[in-house]
Amino acid sequence: MSEIGASHKEQILEAARRNNTELLLQIKSELSNDDVKLSELINTTKEIITNNSPLHLACQLGNWEFIDIVLDIEGVEIDPKNRAGETPLHLAVKYTNEEPEHGYFMIDNLIDAGSDPRILDDSKLKPINYIKDNAKLKELLESAEYAISLEHQIDIEEQEDEEDDGPSDSDSDN
Incomplete structure (x- = not known):
């Protein structure tokens, strides 16, 4: 059977496995360059056994060109989980x-x-737990975790400030 009869789901998995950006862009064109349709295709396509998404496959194989295009598609889930609960990261x-x-x-x-x-x-492990002897990568992931925790702290403080600045009961009596 030739590749001609393959569905878009089969084609997108193949594009991810082989870093085939030409096929990815062909699929995008066939979907009228509609990011909603393309992101939906990427988000809902999974390998049967591993439940890996196209982004999982590309990250597992180091297929940067495919990843680069996918990261620019609005609406693509960046942290889907596979059967083992792993994200592409x-x-x-x-x-x-x-x-x-x-x-x-x-x-x-x-x-x-x-x-x-x-x-x-x-397995209750974060991506950083899989690093073998790579201080530079460990520092990158630790910095990213810290930045996210700071963002959440700022969000919490802003919410508390908004609650404090809201109208009080005594203000509404006047």
């Missing part, structure tokens, strides 16, 4: 153990795109 860290420089570059971009390094997989 977990798999990118594992890839980085074999390819430190390329993997670091990918992870830096995943974090810039909003990937959350605090997510635990089913």
